[in-house]
Amino acid sequence: MIVRRERPADHRAVGDVHRAAFPTAVEARLVGELREDAGFLPHLSLVAVDGDDVVGHVIATRGWIEPLGAPALGLGPLAVRPAVQHRGTGTVLVHTLLAVAEAAGERLVALLGSPHWYARLGFRPAADLGLAPPDPAWGVHFQARRLAGPEQRGTFRYAAPFDRL
Template sequence: MPPTARDLTAGPCTLAVRQERPADHRAVAALHRAAFAPAAGTAEVVEARLVGELREDAGFLPHLSLVATDGDDVVGHVIGTRGWLEPLGAAAVGLGPLGVRPDAQGRGIGTVLVHALLAVAEAAGEHLVALLGSPAYYGRFGFVRSTDLGITPPDPAWGSHFQARRLAGPEQRGTFRYAEPFARL
């Protein structure tokens, strides 16, 4: 457990969700390193590196980089970045990575972060959010297999794990493309 973290099993959690700040970057990187396994044959955790690269990309949407805090501790993070639908270039959002510190998992923090990101995205006028993830997990937020909405995944092999959710606005169709750092994974 990080030295500044308190034992989340002791006492009530005072969870808050807010936009990520530069002062949160170290804690966000640490929680992604703790929440995800290193890439095969390396000590690198791809999700931690990816979040850093997404912050530097033209597709970074600061209002969609959210942290969950318990007091002063960052216990969860989710990021949404600019994606688009080809061939017309319609704007969309790519959700992920989503990470929760292991000692805080199982308390609904990921659920709160996904709901918050969807609410902020819709309030900002976004029309579609797409992601690569577990259908069992993301289905409860209204995500469905992307092809059911006319959205082709960047890699057809992703099948049912590439999902999308329409927000308010016109129906969009096309092939989804993530922000550039995803292409380097």
């Protein structure tokens, strides 16, 4: 398996991965909308490829922290084909994304997900870092990981397509 930047020719396969990994097509549709959004960062849309097959995908898009508008990243969705789950593909995708983000000078990555799974990757409840979620009901499922730079406090905002979910 290799991880590389997503290419336009991968779009259909990426959509298939998200539809296979989730019970509805919401995530696949969201990925398509994120690609069209001003917050899309092509270098942070990555695929895991096994031979010629796309087996996983992760994306991070431009978010910000209010009230000052400090830039940050919103990670997700992340998907791995069910047939290859529990083999480390998701972990490799997230680690690669974090490395690319850090090399690009990003300061913080936030996400909504399983506290148990993402804690293994260095994420912690965002409240511990002074970040409030867009929806207070998310509680400990809203997590963040600081990459570099000074502390940023405030309320996290995702790219616009997340607001339409």
